[in-house]
Amino acid sequence: MEDSRRNFLKIAGISALGLGASPVLDAFSKEEGLQTPQMIQGEKALKATHWGMVIDTRKIHSSEDLNPMIAACNKIHNIPKLETENHEIKWIWAEAYHNAFPEKETNFLNERLEHIALPVLCNHCEDPPCCRACPTQATFKRESDGVVMMDFHRCIGCRFCMAACPYGARSFNFRDPRPFIKETNLEFPTRMKGVVEKCSFCAERLAEGKLPACVEASNGILIFGDLDDDKSEVRQALRENYTIRRKQNLGTGPSVYYIV
Amino acid sequence: MLELAIKGSKRYWGWMALLAAVVGVGFLVYLQQLSFGLGITGMSRDVSWGFYIANFTYLVGVAAGGVMVVLPYYLHDYKAFGKITILGEFLAVASxxxxxxxxxxxxxxxxxxLNVIFYPSPRSVLFWDMIxxxxxxxxxxxxxxxxxxxxxxxTSYxxxxxxxxxxxxxxxxxxxxVTAYLYSGLPGRGFWMTAILAPRFLSSAFAAGPALLILLCLVVRKLTRFDPGREQIQSLAKIVAYAICINVFFFLCEVFVAFYSNIPxxxxxxxxxxxxxxGKGALVPWMWTSMGLMAVGIIxxxxxxxxxxxxxxxxACVAVFVGTWIDKGLGMISGGFVPSPLHHVNEYAPTIPEILITLGIYAMGALVLTALFKMAISVKEEVAG
Incomplete structure (x- = not known):
């Protein structure tokens, strides 16, 4: 009696386990579940195989010169203005030279660089550590053009990507950002609490044939183009000027270059 | 055997009720976190992991520490530990x-x-940590x-x-x-990027886990008719002694490499x-306390x-347990984020809600541990007659 009851319970337990596991196994077998999300490209979409940016710091005369590009980004991407610095969301922002390039700190810095602020943003690395860290592929590098993107709907908010990013380019929604957005741009999604976000090189604008918002508002400070095209404006700027990249020694291969 | 965990004295049920109350408080605060977001914690854009992940890391160590009773018994046929392997295994479960x-x-x-399972990403260490x-x-x-x-x-198993x-x-x-690899493979986090991080984690785990086990054995002997045994406790104590010495040695290796090379x-x-x-040093007294406690433990x-x-x-065991907890639980995680990769010094301290949620989880662990130990010890008492 005791024995048969035990056997019954065993069989029942194993069956229950089998039933519970079947949706999981289904998900594994579904191939499309593994694909990264796609963004539909418009007819006039700008095309490149490796988008990159060159920042001409010689054209920056004071930190105020950076305000228009930062404001443009904040506005179209519905970036909230939060009360506490701890919870800040930043896609492109201003940093002093020794914060943007801490490994190049010197007591005798060029006077011009000493007095201006530099714009910093996601570097859209060639080998991004954040994408390696992400356990759900919610952040991924678009193979077609090298843009490092975010799927806000897949992100579980583990913040492994934030620990992995050596540029502090990622922000986390510590609370619902919506009440802190001055004017909502209905053409771009707002985010919810608990997900990570960052600059996407305006992938949504590139798909419509427009340059990134910061580039448009930058007054020539930011140059944007295809790093694989030797006739592009970025390649011309790189040919004619000496440039540096942030934390180049880490091997992440940033796609953002600075003319200093 | 589960029935053994629900037959207990008034003292047993009183203790369980107390733990359940702490779990309840933690759960209520968690509901608040769920509705507001992680903004109720002390974490920030710069210090994006805090008390939760720090305690997680520490408890992975306690769980791994259980192997220090399993290994000698099953691999070296050290019979004395046969009596307490179950305590090590159940401590691992609760951890x-x-x-x-x-x-x-x-x-x-x-x-x-479940996205971690729906979109399995073998390049992420977190995926492997889950497994x-x-x-x-x-x-x-x-x-x-x-x-x-x-x-x-x-019978035999x-x-x-x-x-x-x-x-x-x-x-x-x-x-x-794998838990150490979460940290040590990240470019731009100089504090964690050391090949000795995993060995360091293991050495502190093999000190903290068995130290807790010794304390639990002493409690069990006091409260029940089951005696884990003097020899067993002394053998565990030797394991803790070696492990804590190695842990401090590994730390000194880190200090040498960092300061002799002098790479900022x-x-x-x-x-x-x-x-x-x-000018910011909230953790300074904590870290020196940790060093002091580990030194006392060694002596x-x-x-x-x-x-x-x-x-x-x-x-000594309390000193080792608390000392390694400060080292790993407070220092290891905050220390890796401060200064930030952009060299800003933004400090972190857990908030009250964050601490209450963590306490709730510790109470949950204690609840599971008490029930499992109750079961194991009831069997031992039953067998002894």
Missing amino acids: LVMCLLLILVDLGQPMRM VLNGYLFLNIVVGWNVLEAERNG PFWLKPFILLSIPWAISIHT EHTAHIKYLFVGLE LLVNPVTRRQEGVLAV
């Missing part, structure tokens, strides 16, 4: 329950948790349960169990190694922790005269 809960409360979008932690939980439940059941029935037992030994090493990316974090940086444990006195041994 892993806490680990998984701490990960859960740290997620910004916990209801999307090793759940695997180790499974192994310890299966092994612990079957060995205990066999003991109750006066089923033959198919042996491979699981043997597998659980390297698996214990793997859980803490590596020294900055250690400076922040031990002397403060740019009391290495010296056979003090080690053999169980009262002094208990003090």
Whole structure:
């Protein structure tokens, strides 16, 4: 009696386990579940195989010169203005030279660089550590053009990507950002609490044939183009000027270059 | 055997009710976190992991520490530990329950948790951490349960169990190694980017886990008719002694490499922790306390005269447990984020809600541990007659 009851319970337990596991196994077998999300490209979409940016710091005369590009980004991407610095969301922002390039700190810095602020943003690395860290592929590098993107709907908010990013380019929604957005741009999604976000090189604008918002508002400070095209404006700027990249020694291969 | 966990004295139920109340408080605060977001914690854009992940890391160590009773018994046939392997395994189970809960409360979008399974990403260390932690939980439940059941029935455990037992030994090493790899493979985090991080984690785990086990053995002896045994406790004490010495040695290796090479990316974090940086040094007293406690632990444990006195041994174990907790729980995670990669010094301190949620999870672990130990000890008392 005791024995048969035990056997019954065993069989029942194993069956229950089998039933519970079947949706999981289904998900594994579904191939499309593994694909990264796609963004539909418009007819006039700008095309490149490796988008990159060159920042001409010689054209920056004071930190105020950076305000228009930062404001443009904040506005179209519905970036909230939060009360506490701890919870800040930043896609492109201003940093002093020794914060943007801490490994190049010197007591005798060029006077011009000493007095201006530099714009910093996601570097859209060639080998991004954040994408390696992400356990759900919610952040991924678009193979077609090298843009490092975010799927806000897949992100579980583990913040492994934030620990992995050596540029502090990622922000986390510590609370619902919506009440802190001055004017909502209905053409771009707002985010919810608990997900990570960052600059996407305006992938949504590139798909419509427009340059990134910061580039448009930058007054020539930011140059944007295809790093694989030797006739592009970025390649011309790189040919004619000496440039540096942030934390180049880490091997992440940033796609953002600075003319200093 | 579960029925053994629901037959208990008033004292047993009182203790369980107390723990349940703490769990309840933690749960209510968690509901608040769920509705507001992780903004109720002290974490920030710069210090994006805090108390939850720190305690998670520490408890992975406690879980792995259980192997220090399993290995000598099953690999070296050290018979004395046969009596207490079950306590080590059940301690691992309770620790892993806490680990998984701490990960859960740290997620910004916990209801999307299963995305880790729906979109498996073998390049992410977190994916592997999920596998090793759940695997180790499974192994310890299966092994612990079957060995205990066999003991109750006066038979030896089923033959198919042996491979699981043997597998659980390297698996214990793997859980803490993979957890260390979460940190040590990140470019631009100089404090964690050291090949000795996994060995350091393991050495502190093999000190903290058995130290807690000794304390639990002493409590069990006091409260029940089951005596884990003097020899067993003394053997554990030697393990703690070696492990804590190795842990401090590894730390000194880190200090040498950082300061003799004098590379700022590596020294900055250690400076922040031990002397403060740019006028900020909230953790300085904590870190020195940790060093002091570990030193006290070493002195009391290495010296056979003090080690053999169980009262002094208990003090040493508390010192080791708290010392390694500060080192790993407070210093290791905050220390890695301060200064930030852009060299800003933004400090972190857990908030009250964050601490309450963590306490709730510790209470949950204690609840699971008490129930499992109650079961194991009832079987032992039953067998002894």
